[in-house]
Amino acid sequence: MNPFEHLRIAFDALLANKIRAFLTMLGVIIGVASVIMLVAIGEGAQTYIRKELMGIGTNLLIIVPGKTETTGMGRMPSGIQKITIADLRALEKRATLLNGLSAVVVSNAPVKYQNRLRNVEIIGTDQNFEQVRNLHAEIGSFISKTDVDAQRRVAVIGRTVRKELFGEANPLGRTVKIGETKFRVIGIMESKGVTLGMDIDDHVFIPVETAQAIFDQDGLTNILTQAINENTIERAKEQIKAIMMQRHAGEEDFTIISQQAMLSTMQTILATFTYVLGGIASISLLVGGIGIMNIMLVSVRERTREIGLRKAIGASQRDILLQFVIESVTLSVIGGIIGILFGAGVAYGAKAAFPVLPVDVSAWSVALAFTFAFFVGAFFGIYPAMKAARLNPIDALRYE
Amino acid sequence: MSGAPLIQLNDVTKVYVTGAIRYEVLKGISIEVRRGEYIALIGASGSGKSTLLNILGCLDVPTSGHYHLEGEEISAKSDTELAHIRNRFFGFVFQSFNLLGRYTVAENVALPMVYHGLGRRERLDKAKALLARVGLGEFTGHYPSELSGGMQQRVAIARALANNPAVLFADEPTGNLDSKTGMEIISLFEQLNAEGTTLVVVTHDARVAQHARRVLTLADGRMLTDKQNSIAELTGA
Ligand SMILES: Nc1ncnc2c1ncn2[C@@H]1O[C@H](COP(=O)(O)OP(=O)(O)O)[C@@H](O)[C@H]1O
Ligand SMILES: [Mg+2]
Numbered sequence: 001m002n003p004f005e006h007l008r009i010a011f012d013a014l015l016a017n018k019i020r021a022f023l024t025m026l027g028v029i030i031g032v033a034s035v036i037m038l039v040a041i042g043e044g045a046q047t048y049i050r051k052e053l054m055g056i057g058t059n060l061l062i063i064v065p066g067k068t069e070t071t072g073m074g075r076m077p078s079g080i081q082k083i084t085i086a087d088l089r090a091l092e093k094r095a096t097l098l099n100g101l102s103a104v105v106v107s108n109a110p111v112k113y114q115n116r117l118r119n120v121e122i123i124g125t126d127q128n129f130e131q132v133r134n135l136h137a138e139i140g141s142f143i144s145k146t147d148v149d150a151q152r153r154v155a156v157i158g159r160t161v162r163k164e165l166f167g168e169a170n171p172l173g174r175t176v177k178i179g180e181t182k183f184r185v186i187g188i189m190e191s192k193g194v195t196l197g198m199d200i201d202d203h204v205f206i207p208v209e210t211a212q213a214i215f216d217q218d219g220l221t222n223i224l225t226q227a228i229n230e231n232t233i234e235r236a237k238e239q240i241k242a243i244m245m246q247r248h249a250g251e252e253d254f255t256i257i258s259q260q261a262m263l264s265t266m267q268t269i270l271a272t273f274t275y276v277l278g279g280i281a282s283i284s285l286l287v288g289g290i291g292i293m294n295i296m297l298v299s300v301r302e303r304t305r306e307i308g309l310r311k312a313i314g315a316s317q318r319d320i321l322l323q324f325v326i327e328s329v330t331l332s333v334i335g336g337i338i339g340i341l342f343g344a345g346v347a348y349g350a351k352a353a354f355p356v357l358p359v360d361v362s363a364w365s366v367a368l369a370f371t372f373a374f375f376v377g378a379f380f381g382i383y384p385a386m387k388a389a390r391l392n393p394i395d396a397l398r399y400e
Numbered sequence: 401m402s403g404a405p406l407i408q409l410n411d412v413t414k415v416y417v418t419g420a421i422r423y424e425v426l427k428g429i430s431i432e433v434r435r436g437e438y439i440a441l442i443g444a445s446g447s448g449k450s451t452l453l454n455i456l457g458c459l460d461v462p463t464s465g466h467y468h469l470e471g472e473e474i475s476a477k478s479d480t481e482l483a484h485i486r487n488r489f490f491g492f493v494f495q496s497f498n499l500l501g502r503y504t505v506a507e508n509v510a511l512p513m514v515y516h517g518l519g520r521r522e523r524l525d526k527a528k529a530l531l532a533r534v535g536l537g538e539f540t541g542h543y544p545s546e547l548s549g550g551m552q553q554r555v556a557i558a559r560a561l562a563n564n565p566a567v568l569f570a571d572e573p574t575g576n577l578d579s580k581t582g583m584e585i586i587s588l589f590e591q592l593n594a595e596g597t598t599l600v601v602v603t604h605d606a607r608v609a610q611h612a613r614r615v616l617t618l619a620d621g622r623m624l625t626d627k628q629n630s631i632a633e634l635t636g637a
Contacts, residue, residue, distance in 0.1 A: 001514070001515060001517060002517065005514055008520075009514075012502060012503070013502070016502040305498060306500055308498075309498045309500070310511070310515075311459070311483065311486075312457075312459055312486060312492045313486065313487065313491075313492065313511055313512040313515065313559070313562075314483050314484065314486050314487020314488070314512055314515035314516065314563075315483060315515050316479055316480040316483035316484070317479045317480070317483075318479075318480060319483070319515065393459050394454055394459055394460055397494060397498065
């Protein structure tokens with residue numbers, strides 16, 4: 001018998017009982033829609049983080065004081081020797097696989113212009129920062145080598161700082177007070193917004209040695225550098241390690257964080273997060289399947305006489321089995337399609353309403369949800385269908 | 401009525417076992433059904449008529465004995481093969497009409513043709529012709545619930561004729577009908593037999609037995625009598 005006929009029989013049976021069919025599908029609809037939505041959120045978050053990490057500069061390496069065991073974020077400094085500008089000079093001289101080195105000192109201080117005041121994170125750095133960190137001054141200029149060497153009191157301010165302190169006025173050449181020290185504004189940074197929870201626009205950049213002087217620090221918060229290319233990241237790390245250890249009495253009292261390592265750690269965390277969300281949603285799909293099985297069992301019982309009749313007029317066990325399996329698969333697949341449309345609709349609707357929301361309906365989640373819905377229907381339909389197929393036609397015809 | 405019999409039963413028994421109790425419903429039945437016959441199967445309630453009819457129609461299988469269909473033993477046939485035989489060789493009419501309420505009359509009649517593999521168009525055309533043959537040409541698009549009992553039974557007969565069966569089996573076809581509509585069904589059987597359809601009808605209705613060419617009487621699982629035209633002669637019809 002033509003499988004298309006089985007499909008027609010299934011549709012006729014479902015259309016004869018539309019409300020029940022819809023309610024039966026509802027479990028699958030909700031299950032599939034939540035798989036689609038949750039995976040969309042998880043995947044979107046991954047894309048977002050990847051983009052953010054790419055934005056901080058490819059091949060970026062960060063040398064921080066203290067040894068940590070993990071390759072990722074967060075560290076537990078064991079407080080040994082500081083990283084200094086002398087370390088940076090040594091690396092500059094001897095490391096061949098690095099493309100630019102930039103010293104960084106980070107501290108918080110109030111920044112004041114006339115009667116306006118804002119607490120800002122101050123970054124003391126040097127002329128290489130622009131290139132290594134891929135952040136540039138848009139108006140005026142960034143800190144130069146002379147500014148650093150002469151310990152000049154000049155500052156480059158972020159967009160937010162400019163807006164808060166100067167409003168519409170032109171800040172170039174004006175004097176601001178950082179703590180108790182006066183600085184001349186020489187540049188305004190390009191707008192980068194929030195990356196990785198850090199608002200680039202809400203910073204003030206000053207020469208590194210000036211920062212060390214006013215904050216009374218002789219060490220560095222970190223050294224930023226870049227491997228000359230993607231393939232030399234590991235070798236560059238080895239080189240840094242060798243040079244630094246030699247200078248630190250053979251102690252590995254620092255950690256080299258690579259952008260790659262952060263990326264892969266974040267990816268792993270977020271992928272796990274996505275799978276867990278998807279898994280939870282799948283459980284509701286499974287519950288939907290049990291709903292289908294329940295209704296199919298009722299349906300087989302109700303249609304006992306029909307089954308007996310179909311057998312009498314020439315349906316084989318196989319025909320009856322297929323009829324009921326196709327009916328339950330039809331239920332779950334239609335439920336799956338509605339669920340996909342609904343889930344994707346909600347996901348894109350949310351994205352349209354809140355553009356910052358990282359949402360991304362991926363083809364694989366659609367394929368997975370659909371396949372899963374199909375197999376839920378087939379799996380939970382088999383048992384009721386087998387019951388139907390095995391009915392004795394005589395008993396079935398006599399059934400009241 | 402010559403040549404090999406269409407159906408031949410040899411010493412067929414049927415035993416039901418319910419727990420520790422054994423019911424021997426058929427105790428060695430041997431009969432032949434030939435093409436073009438009109439057989440009435442009568443007997444007291446519980447004598448095994450329906451059981452015998454179901455075995456003849458391959459809806460049920462004998463516990464022992466032989467069943468030859470056109471000379472071929474069917475006892476070793478698979479479920480699919482038996483379904484195929486029921487579809488191509490036999491038509492069934494039941495006491496309760498067993499029409500499917502969600503299908504139109506024509507779709508109900510076309511149902512056996514679905515399992516025969518006919519396309520929808522062809523099925524419905526044939527169904528309409530069959531409905532005209534049983535006098536219901538006007539009602540093809542109606543639903544069974546819109547028809548009277550007698551009309552529903554005629555739809556069921558049209559359905560039984562769908563694949564031009566070699567034999568039409570009916571189990572108490574007039575049992576749910578008043579005597580007037582019952583008579584209409586009896587006339588229809590008469591007409592179908594005259595047109596060449598082989599009929600085996602289980603009945604309590606004396607009028608059916610009167611019209612049949614051959615009457616088999618079952619008693620307690622055994623064939624009591626097998627008479628040609630006997631009752632028709634006795635009543636002087
Ligand atoms: N599935 C079954 N299990 C046990 N006994 C059965 C079964 N089917 C029929 N019988 C018994 O077989 C006997 C004959 O039944 P049946 O062929 O329906 O008789 P009739 O049609 O002549 O009234 C009855 O006594 C009935 O109870
Ligand atoms: Mg009976």
